[in-house]
Structures are given as structure tokens and as C-alpha cells.
Amino acid sequence: MYNSSFPHDVYCYECWWGDDWNPMTSGIDYEFSKLFFEQFQSLFKKVPVISLFSGGRQMNSDYCNYTANNKDCYLCFGGKDDERVLYAKNASFCKESMDIFSGDKLELCYENIECEGSFKLIFSKQCVNCSDSMFLYDCRNCLNCFGCTNLRNKSYCIWNEQYKREEYLEKIREFNLDKFENLQKFKLKFEDFYEKSIHKYANLINTQNSSGDNLLNTRNCNNCFDIFGTGSENCKYTHYVVLGVKDSYDNYGMPTAERVYETIAIGFESNENADYYFSNFIKGSNRIFYSYNCISSHDLFACVGLKNKSYCILNKQYTKEEYGALVPKIIKHMNDMPYIDSKGRIYKYGEFFPPELSPFCYNETIAQEYFPLTKEEALKQGYKWKEKEERNYQIDIKTENILLDIKEVDDSIINKVIECEHQGTCNEQCTEAFKIIPDELKFYQRMNLPIPHLCPNCRHYNRLKQRNPLKLWHRHCMKEGCENEFETSYAPERPEIVYCEKCYQQEVY
Numbered sequence: 001m002y003n004s005s006f007p008h009d010v011y012c013y014e015c016w017w018g019d020d021w022n023p024m025t026s027g028i029d030y031e032f033s034k035l036f037f038e039q040f041q042s043l044f045k046k047v048p049v050i051s052l053f054s055g056g057r058q059m060n061s062d063y064c065n066y067t068a069n070n071k072d073c074y075l076c077f078g079g080k081d082d083e084r085v086l087y088a089k090n091a092s093f094c095k096e097s098m099d100i101f102s103g104d105k106l107e108l109c110y111e112n113i114e115c116e117g118s119f120k121l122i123f124s125k126q127c128v129n130c131s132d133s134m135f136l137y138d139c140r141n142c143l144n145c146f147g148c149t150n151l152r153n154k155s156y157c158i159w160n161e162q163y164k165r166e167e168y169l170e171k172i173r174e175f176n177l178d179k180f181e182n183l184q185k186f187k188l189k190f191e192d193f194y195e196k197s198i199h200k201y202a203n204l205i206n207t208q209n210s211s212g213d214n215l216l217n218t219r220n221c222n223n224c225f226d227i228f229g230t231g232s233e234n235c236k237y238t239h240y241v242v243l244g245v246k247d248s249y250d251n252y253g254m255p256t257a258e259r260v261y262e263t264i265a266i267g268f269e270s271n272e273n274a275d276y277y278f279s280n281f282i283k284g285s286n287r288i289f290y291s292y293n294c295i296s297s298h299d300l301f302a303c304v305g306l307k308n309k310s311y312c313i314l315n316k317q318y319t320k321e322e323y324g325a326l327v328p329k330i331i332k333h334m335n336d337m338p339y340i341d342s343k344g345r346i347y348k349y350g351e352f353f354p355p356e357l358s359p360f361c362y363n364e365t366i367a368q369e370y371f372p373l374t375k376e377e378a379l380k381q382g383y384k385w386k387e388k389e390e391r392n393y394q395i396d397i398k399t400e401n402i403l404l405d406i407k408e409v410d411d412s413i414i415n416k417v418i419e420c421e422h423q424g425t426c427n428e429q430c431t432e433a434f435k436i437i438p439d440e441l442k443f444y445q446r447m448n449l450p451i452p453h454l455c456p457n458c459r460h461y462n463r464l465k466q467r468n469p470l471k472l473w474h475r476h477c478m479k480e481g482c483e484n485e486f487e488t489s490y491a492p493e494r495p496e497i498v499y500c501e502k503c504y505q506q507e508v509y
């Protein structure tokens with residue numbers, strides 16, 4: 001995940017976990033004459049970082065980041081326990097699926113956004129327990145449906161109209177869905193149909209006193225987004241939870257933990273881990289402050305790359321008593337002598353790391369996905385910017401020459417360099433060209449799907465565009481005569497019909 005200009009040592013999984021190095025040898029004494037963040041930064045420069053952050057054992061999944069227990073996966077980011085999943089973002093417990101954005105328990109699924117518990121579901125959004133279906137939005141327990149919205153417990157429906165089984169199958173055959181141009185045509189029709197359907201103000205399932213979007217089993221979670229699992233409680237400003245988090249504010253990406261504040265990618269699968277503050281990439285630990293990439297530890301302050309350690313400050317070992325005496329002095333020092341960045345922003349104890357000390361450029365992080373900035377804006381705000389890489393690929397197959405029917409495609413396509421239709425002209429981290437990997441070709445053949453025309457990054461951004469932003473607006477129900485108000489991620493100027501819970505239930509069930 002670190003680009004080639006990152007000036008620190010980056011170790012592979014085996015070396016980082018190996019015994020041939022000791023992060024404690026980089027330890028430094030805390031000096032009250034220097035700024036806290038400067039001292040952290042000089043330690044950070046000395047300690048090797050792990051190339052990719054994975055939560056549990058990964059098998060044959062070398063190109064996955066922030067994932068755990070993945071097997072035979074490729075280009076998956078976030079999520080856990082996936083098997084043979086390709087090009088996915090925040091997919092967990094999925095099997096043999098491709099091009100997923102936020103998915104849970106999916107199998108043989110393709111191009112789904114925010115779907116759950118589904119089988120052979122394609123080009124669909126916010127569906128639960130649907131199978132053998134295509135182009136569905138907000139459907140539950142549907143089987144053999146095509147181009148439908150807001151349906152419950154239905155089979156053999158096309159554009160929300162009921163057909164008899166034979167008629168349905170005949171219609172689907174006539175659609176010739178294995179042809180690229182037909183799929184494109186239906187995609188456009190579905191977009192229109194989607195817009196005219198009824199939209200609940202937020203995708204909240206089994207929630208109490210919660211606001212945000214895509215919340216499952218939450219209680220007292222406000223301004224939260226993409227929370228799954230068995231029950232999160234008392235959280236605010238939290239984005240992406242896989243299993244369940246309690247009493248936490250201002251976090252991104254975690255399986256389970258309690259009392260967490262201002263962190264990225266922390267936690268573990270047990271409830272015993274708690275109290276993480278202002279930290280990145282920490283696993284299975286307790287009482288961790290301002291630390292980076294530490295595992296199975298407790299009581300760490302400003303440490304990097306430690307495993308099974310306790311009572312350390314800047315990678316130096318202290319006794320429990322010494323640690324207990326020194327930490328309050330450091331906190332006071334951070335407040336008395338705060339870090340001031342190039343834009344004049346002040347960082348005392350209680351603030352996350354200053355962005356100018358980040359190992360990543362703004363446009364390399366998911367910040368760019370949800371809060372996109374131009375290079376000028378990013379630099380003006382004090383963020384680093386990564387320049388576009390020179391690629392100069394030798395294209396073997398131009399976009400217009402990609403065979404449109406998967407039945408005509410043979411194994412020779414593997415290792416061919418295929419041009420991305422966007423040719424690097426979009427602002428989507430387009431790689432200009434892409435390849436088809438063997439598992440991917442098998443998937444397309446088995447599912448009778450055409451070869452895509454866009455590189456994986458452009459496909460990801462296309463799905464991202466179909467998601468609502470991580471932002472809430474206070475709005476009124478659009479049903480005539482209804483006075484209800486709510487917090488919604490549908491901006492007021494959007495075309496969708498947005499209903500309150502009550503009106504939605506009346507129409508949809």
C-alpha cells in the first residue's frame with residue numbers, strides 16, 4: 001500500500017512477522033525539548049512497516065489489503081472471510097463473486113452494491129436474500145426476477161410485472177443477456193426505473209435511535225455509515241464496521257472493539273480488545289495511544305510495529321509504574337507545546353496525527369473517493385498529492401475490439417493487455433489498461449457475462465457513484481400530506497422519491 005517514493009523500509013508479510021528484526025532497537029527516549037509528533041515521526045522513519053495490513057491468515061490473496069482470512073482472492077479491500085472473490089470493496093463472508101461494493105454473504109454475485117445474503121444476483125443494489133436475478137433494487141426474498149424495485153417475496157417478475165414461469169423464461173431468453181450491448185441497454189433502462197422507485201430515507205435494518213446509511217442491527221448509532229454485524233451500540237461518526245462496535249466515535253474500518261476514538265483499521269474478533277485512541281492498524285490490543293501497526297499488545301504510547309509488548313513509549317520499554325508516571329507528563333507536554341502544521345493548525349493531545357505526517361498522499365486514500373479534491377485544493381489544504389504514474393502500456397486489445405460475446409472468448413485473452421475505455425482521461429485512478437486473470441475468465445464463462453470494457457479502478461468508481469455520500473441532510477417525507485422529517489443521505493436536489501419509514505412501509509409491503 002506504500003508507493004515507491006515512501007522513504008521507509010517496507011517488509012513483506014513473512015519478514016515483518018519473522019524474528020530477524022526487533023522494532024525495540026529503534027526505541028528512543030522521550031525528550032521534553034522536542035515536539036511530540038516530531039519524535040514520533042523520527043521513530044516512524046526507523047521502523048519497517050508491513051506491506052499490506054491483514055487481520056488474519058490470508059491464503060493466495062497477495063493483492064488484498066485490510067482484509068482477514070481471505071482465500072484465493074484478488075484485489076479485495078476491506079472485509080473478511082472471502083473465498084475466490086475478485087475486485088471487491090468491503091465484502092465479507094462472500095464466495096466466488098466479482099465487482100462487489102459492500103457485500104455480505106454473497107455467492108456467485110456480480111456488480112452488486114450493498115447487497116446481502118444473495119445468490120447469483122447481478123447488477124443489483126440494496127437487496128437481501130435474492131437469487132437468480134438481475135437489475136434489482138431494494139428487493140427482499142425474490143427469486144428469478146429481472147429489473148425490479150421495492151419487491152418482497154416475488155418470483156418471475158420483469159420490470160415489476162408478474163409473469164408465469166414459462167413466459168418469464170422465454171422473455172429472459174429473448175433479452176440475450178450474454179451480449180454486452182444488451183446489458184448496456186438494460187443498465188440504462190434500470191437506472192431510469194430505479195430513479196422512479198420509492199426510496200426509504202436511509203437503508204436502516206433493525207436499528208433503534210440511529211441515523212446514517214447502511215446500518216444493520218444498531219442502537220444509538222448516529223451519523224454512522226456501513227455498519228454490519230451483530231450489533232453496534234453508542235457510536236457516532238463511524239464508517240465501516242464488520243462485526244460490532246460499542247461506545248466509539250470517529251473511526252474508520254474495524255471488525256469489533258469497544259471505546260475507540262479517532263482510529264483507522266483497529267480491532268479484532270474478540271470483545272476483549274478495547275481502548276484504542278488516535279491509532280492506525282492495531283490488532284487485538286488494549287489501551288493503545290498514538291501508535292501505528294502494533295499487534296497483541298497493551299498499554300502502548302506512540303509506538304510503531306510492536307508485537308506482544310506492554311508499557312512502551314516510542315518503542316522503549318518501561319515498568320508499569322514508570323509508564324504510568326510518564327504518560328501524563330507527555331500528555332501535558334503535548335498540550336503545552338503543540339504541533340503546528342504548515343497551515344497553522346494546532347495539534348494537541350486528543351487530535352489525530354497531522355495529515356502532513358501521513359505516509360499516504362491524499363489521492364491515494366479513500367478520502368479522495370468520498371471527498372474528492374483537485375491537486376490544487378489538496379495542496380492548499382496541506383495534503384500530499386501523488387502524481388499520475390507513467391504507464392506506456394503496449395495495448396494488445398483496443399476497447400472496440402473486445403469480443404462482445406463471452407462464448408467467442410478463449411483462454412488466449414489471459415495475459416493480453418486490454419485498453420480501458422476511459423484511457424486514463426477520467427479522475428478515477430484509471431490504470432489505462434487491464435488484464436483478465438484466469439479465475440476471472442472462468443467466472444465470466446460460468447455466469448455467461450461479457451468481458452468488461454473498463455479497468456478495475458474505473459469499475460470501482462462506477463459503483464461508488466451509485467452509492468449515496470457519507471453525509472446527511474435534514475429533509476421532509478415526499479409523500480403528499482405526510483409531515484414526517486428525517487436525516488437522509490439523499491441530497492435535496494436529487495431526483496429520487498424519498499419516503500419516511502411509515503410511508504415506505506405502506507407502499508412497499
Ligand SMILES: [Zn+2]
Nearest residue numbers: 420430455458
Ligand atoms: Zn480505467
Ligand SMILES: [Zn+2]
Nearest residue numbers: 422426428458
Ligand atoms: Zn475511469
Ligand SMILES: [Zn+2]
Nearest residue numbers: 477482500503
Ligand atoms: Zn411519510
